[in-house]
Amino acid sequence: MLKGFRDFLLRGNVVDLAVAVVIGTAFVAIVTAFTSGIINPLLAVFGGSNEMGLGFQLIADKPATFIEVGPIITAAINFLLVAAILYFILVVPAIRMNKRFSNADESLTENELLIQIRDLLAEQRSRSDGKHSSVAQPQPDGDGERTY
Structure with a gap:
């Protein structure tokens, strides 16, 4: 049980x-x-003279009805900055390294690869059956359908 857990933890993913x-x-x-030190003060400029920040008041005499837009904008900017930093610092270099050191032949599409596998299997089957055809011919099965 511990060996399985260790293998799980040491897997690359x-x-x-x-x-x-x-x-x-x-x-x-x-x-x-960064956003609290730079972005929030810039957003406060757009908040005007309102001491509560960027947003709007639903009912004038009730401060509890103030809807703050600034924190939503700040959270969106945080998300975009974190996503961009992680993408450009981790993902892009990992993709480049994977392409550089990959041994797989990536010039073939999936369909071309499947066609090559099909042709190799058909050739192998024809050799074992004594035929010399390189492509398998469809054979009717018991239901009248053609199978390869």
Whole structure:
């Protein structure tokens, strides 16, 4: 049971996910500091003379009815900045490294690869049946349908 758990933890995807969470958390702290130090004061400029910030009041005499738009904009900016940083610092280099060091022949499409597999299987089947055709011919089965 412990060996299975160890294998699970040491799988590449789990380790990559853990690293991404830790790095993502660190970037969130940096981006939050950036937005609270720079973006929020800029949004406050658009809030006008309202001391509550960027937003609008539903009922003039009740401060509890103030709808704040600034924190929503700040959260959206946080999300976009974190996503962009993670994409350009982690995902793009990982894709480039994967393409550079990949041994797979990526010039073939999936359909071309499936056609090659089909042709190889048909050739192998024809050799074992004593035929010399390189492509399998459809054979009617018991239901009248043609199978390969």
